[in-house]
Amino acid sequence: MIIALTCLVAIAVIAFILTVRPNDLPEPEPVSPFAHLDERKAAIYENLRDLQFEYRLGKLSDADYQSTKRDLQKELAGVMAEIDKLRNGLPVAEPPKQKPAKKPVGLVCDSCGAKFEKELKFCGECGKPMQVAK
Numbered sequence: 082m083i084i085a086l087t088c089l090v091a092i093a094v095i096a097f098i099l100t101v102r103p104n105d106l107p108e109p110e111p112v113s114p115f116a117h118l119d120e121r122k123a124a125i126y127e128n129l130r131d132l133q134f135e136y137r138l139g140k141l142s143d144a145d146y147q148s149t150k151r152d153l154q155k156e157l158a159g160v161m162a163e164i165d166k167l168r169n170g171l172p173v174a175e176p177p178k179q180k181p182a183k184k185p186v187g188l189v190c191d192s193c194g195a196k197f198e199k200e201l202k203f204c205g206e207c208g209k210p211m212q213v214a215k
């Protein structure tokens with residue numbers, strides 16, 4: 082009975098993969114930085130589902146089921162933490178603060194308007210003291 086059920090499930094899974102795959106393939110790769118984490122999360126969820134399924138079928142001992150489930154949940158927690166960390170670390174939520182446009186000090190003479198490449202204490206044109214950024 083169990084073998085027959087397992088075969089049925091295997092056939093169903095193969096049929097599912099065969100019918101779904103061609104539709105999935107042309108989809109472009111997601112560029113989200115969470116993509117690989119999401120994939121891992123999905124894989125862990127799938128493993129958990131499989132595990133529960135096999136446990137229900139009686140293929141796993143209680144101890145095996147509990148320990149594997151614990152491992153998977155631990156892995157899942159790790160992935161979630163990584164996603165959170167990534168999410169918090171990303172500057173998407175807040176645009177970077179723009180620096181107020183500062184008038185270049187020491188580059189343009191206030192007195193004669195001469196421009197210089199470097200900051201100067203005294204204007205090279207009129208010799209008057211220029212404001213130097215500290």
Ligand SMILES: [Zn+2]
Pocket residue numbers: 190191192193194195204205206207208209
């Ligand atoms: Zn000057």
